Amino acid sequence: MLASTEFDALFPPDLPEPGHWEERYPPRQLPAGAEVTRLGPSPTGFMHIGTIYIAMIDRDIAHRSGGRYLLRIEDTDQSRQVEGALDQFARAFGYFDLAPDEQEGDGDYGPYHQSQRSAIYMSYARQLLRENKAYLCFATSEELADIRKRQQAAKLPPGYYGEWAIWRDAPDDEVRRKLAEGTPCVVRFRSPGVPGRRVEFGEAIRGQLSAEDNFNDVVILKSAGPADRLPTYHFAHAVDDHLMRVSLVIRGEEWLPSVPMHLQLFAALGFEPPAYAHTSLLMKQIPGGKRKLSKRKDPEASVDFYIQAGYPARAVLYYLRGLASGSLAELPLDEALAAPIRLADLGGAGPLIDQVKLEDISADHIATLRNAQILAAMRHWAASYDPELASVLEAEQDLALAALAVERDGVENPRKDLRKWSDFRSAYGFFFPGLFTPVRAGDERLGSLPADLVRAFAADFVAGYQDTADPQEWFGQIRDLAAKHGFAASAKQYKQAPDEYPGSIREASQLIRVALTGSTRSPDLASVARVLDRDEVVRRVSALTQ
RNA sequence: GGCCCCGUCGUCUAGUGGCCCAGGACGCCGCCCUCUCAAGGCGGUAGCGCCGGUUCAAAUCCGGUCGGGGCUACCA
Numbered sequence: 357m358l359a360s361t362e363f364d365a366l367f368p369p370d371l372p373e374p375g376h377w378e379e380r381y382p383p384r385q386l387p388a389g390a391e392v393t394r395l396g397p398s399p400t401g402f403m404h405i406g407t408i409y410i411a412m413i414d415r416d417i418a419h420r421s422g423g424r425y426l427l428r429i430e431d432t433d434q435s436r437q438v439e440g441a442l443d444q445f446a447r448a449f450g451y452f453d454l455a456p457d458e459q460e461g462d463g464d465y466g467p468y469h470q471s472q473r474s475a476i477y478m479s480y481a482r483q484l485l486r487e488n489k490a491y492l493c494f495a496t497s498e499e500l501a502d503i504r505k506r507q508q509a510a511k512l513p514p515g516y517y518g519e520w521a522i523w524r525d526a527p528d529d530e531v532r533r534k535l536a537e538g539t540p541c542v543v544r545f546r547s548p549g550v551p552g553r554r555v556e557f558g559e560a561i562r563g564q565l566s567a568e569d570n571f572n573d574v575v576i577l578k579s580a581g582p583a584d585r586l587p588t589y590h591f592a593h594a595v596d597d598h599l600m601r602v603s604l605v606i607r608g609e610e611w612l613p614s615v616p617m618h619l620q621l622f623a624a625l626g627f628e629p630p631a632y633a634h635t636s637l638l639m640k641q642i643p644g645g646k647r648k649l650s651k652r653k654d655p656e657a658s659v660d661f662y663i664q665a666g667y668p669a670r671a672v673l674y675y676l677r678g679l680a681s682g683s684l685a686e687l688p689l690d691e692a693l694a695a696p697i698r699l700a701d702l703g704g705a706g707p708l709i710d711q712v713k714l715e716d717i718s719a720d721h722i723a724t725l726r727n728a729q730i731l732a733a734m735r736h737w738a739a740s741y742d743p744e745l746a747s748v749l750e751a752e753q754d755l756a757l758a759a760l761a762v763e764r765d766g767v768e769n770p771r772k773d774l775r776k777w778s779d780f781r782s783a784y785g786f787f788f789p790g791l792f793t794p795v796r797a798g799d800e801r802l803g804s805l806p807a808d809l810v811r812a813f814a815a816d817f818v819a820g821y822q823d824t825a826d827p828q829e830w831f832g833q834i835r836d837l838a839a840k841h842g843f844a845a846s847a848k849q850y851k852q853a854p855d856e857y858p859g860s861i862r863e864a865s866q867l868i869r870v871a872l873t874g875s876t877r878s879p880d881l882a883s884v885a886r887v888l889d890r891d892e893v894v895r896r897v898s899a900l901t902q
Numbered sequence: 903g904g905c906c907c908c909g910u911c912g913u914c915u916a917g918u919g920g921c922c923c924a925g926g927a928c929g930c931c932g933c934c935c936u937c938u939c940a941a942g943g944c945g946g947u948a949g950c951g952c953c954g955g956u957u958c959a960a961a962u963c964c965g966g967u968c969g970g971g972g973c974u975a976c977c978a
Contacts, residue, residue: 396978397978398977398978400977400978430978432977432978433976433977433978435977436977436978493976497975497976500975500976504975508903511903511904512904513903513904513905513974514904514974515974540976542976544976562907562908565906565907566906567905567906568904568905568906572974574975574976575975575976576976577976578976579976586976588975588976588977588978589977589978608972608978609906609907609908609971609972609973610972610973610978611972611973611978612906612907612972612973613905613906613907613972613973613974614973615906634907636907636908636971636972637971637972639970639971641912641913645969645970645971646970646971647970647971647972648971648972675914678914678915678927679914679915682914682915682916682926683915683916685914685915685926685927686915686916686926686927703908703914703915704907704908704909705907705908705909705970705971706907706908706970706971706972707913707914707915708913708914710913710914710928710929712913712928712929713913713914713927713928713929714928715928716927716928716929717928719940719941723941763940763941768942769941769942770940770941771939771940771941772940772941772942773939773940773941774940783940831937834937835937847936847937860937861937862936862937862938863937864937865937865938866937866938868937869937869938869939873938875938875939876938876939877938877939877940878937878938878939878940879938879939879940880937880938880939881937881938882937
């Protein structure tokens with residue numbers, strides 16, 4: 357093994373000792389039982405909905421226990437960095453109201469970007485080197501690929517261990533020569549594990565687990581520039597979660613297999629390991645089965661998908677909460693959002709994201725909102741995602757409120773035709789003259805009714821139109837005209853002798869419906885007509901006569 | 903391949919040895935309401951992966967098996 361001074365020469369001369377960081381980041385003064393949780397997203401693209409899922413759990417557990425929930429940006433892979441990712445993170449936290457208690461610029465345990473913590477990682481790596489708990493490895497990617505190939509051929513576990521760990525016990529002179537040549541190297545952890553040995557550890561969701569101990573000499577410091585070397589996830593996890601005094605690490609299940617290795621790292625560094633909870637992965641249904649929601653392939657994996665479509669944040673949170681804990685899904689939304697999430701209630705199996713269920717929940721939620729609340733949310737959403745609609749809503753707020761009141765105010769079961777804000781245009785857009793194009797006779801939406809009949813009916817309707825507030829009376833106008841123009845009085849009657857009528861009262865109503873709403877499906881016509889007001893009704897039905 | 907996690911209706915789940923020939927929600931189907939939708943009401947469809955074992959009794963405990971998912975990078 358090289359002398360300490362030789363290792364020291366690999367790092368900046370003024371690099372502090374670990375003790376410095378221990379003092380700089382003292383244990384937190386928190387009540388007993390308080391949990392400190394952390395969210396560690398990587399800015400390698402849009403935020404995954406699973407990240408919001410975990411953030412919700414992180415915050416819930418931290419706050420309920422009197423602890424803190426912090427955000428650490430895990431940007432140790434500069435090559436995968438994506439422009440604008442941080443902005444999107446902020447947008448996502450804002451939308452779901454999951455802002456962390458502590459993050460860059462707001463907290464005593466920063467920096468909260470791993471790329472800015474290089475000196476810290478190097479201090480601890482140097483310490484491990486001096487203690488012979490880590491070593492320098494000069495293996496090239498070609499050599500590593502070759503090792504892997506041979507291991508595969510020999511049906512051996514892949515990895516850097518035993519005889520394959522060519523630099524683990526390399527002669528000092530060999531190491532010195534490579535160093536002198538300036539050959540790039542990484543720092544590897546000298547794993548104390550041996551193949552076949554088992555370890556046990558507790559896990560907050562799954563209980564007591566056991567696994568084969570890690571015997572892989574994982575990379576802890578990557579080889580990039582000598583000035584500020586960056587750590588791998590594993591090393592950063594141990595160092596940061598210790599120094600940030602995190603007590604509970606909640607992360608995705610994909611990390612479960614590396615727990616034995618992480619435990620070795622904590623032990624080698626002399627750190628108390630945190631408690632672990634590994635949430636099951638959110639899955640997507642695919643033809644052959646299911647797989648984890650993929651950032652690359654699945655638009656619904658992105659938080660932006662939910663924000664753009666305009667699913668209310670509370671509905672999404674409620675849905676995710678139900679996934680986390682089945683009993684919470686049985687509770688009404690407000691109660692469920694207020695109830696605690698217990699780690700032990702989380703399932704071990706990965707749930708399929710069910711868009712239809714989310715829409716049902718969302719529609720139910722929107723149905724409970726007051727018209728003014730919906731309008732406010734709509735305007736906020738439209739400002740970003742539908743500017744034309746935004747300006748219409750801005751100009752016609754009273755009309756919007758009146759439209760939203762249709763079959764929602766003063767009824768026992770309110771309309772549920774809004775599942776997300778982007779539904780508004782198709783469900784309510786027709787109320788606004790600026791968004792409505794009058795329908796003319798011959799339009800295919802009118803079905804098979806002869807154009808002449810449509811014109812005559814519309815002309816009669818306009819001529820005698822009474823803007824009455826009584827729905828029965830209002831529909832009476834259509835009934836009378838339907839009879840006059842030879843429509844059957846009921847669908848049943850029409851069905852019995854379809855050749856004798858152009859249609860029934862149903863088709864007659866449909867004619868007016870299409871004229872007023874541009875659609876064959878709409879809310880109660882009499883109510884719609886009241887909101888549109890007399891002139892607009894006449895204008896729209898008159899269009900049919902042209 | 904090796905290691906790890908998981909396995910109740912199509913989906914999310916309740917269920918911690920008798921209360922379960924398995925309950926709820928979403929979906930789907932039917933009926934009712936009805937000027938069309940969205941709803942709402944009523945009814946229905948559908949599941950303990952399989953095989954052994956323990957037990958008076960198993961969805962529940964044990965073993966095996968099969969299946970699904972994850973990990974196996976100087977990505978996180």
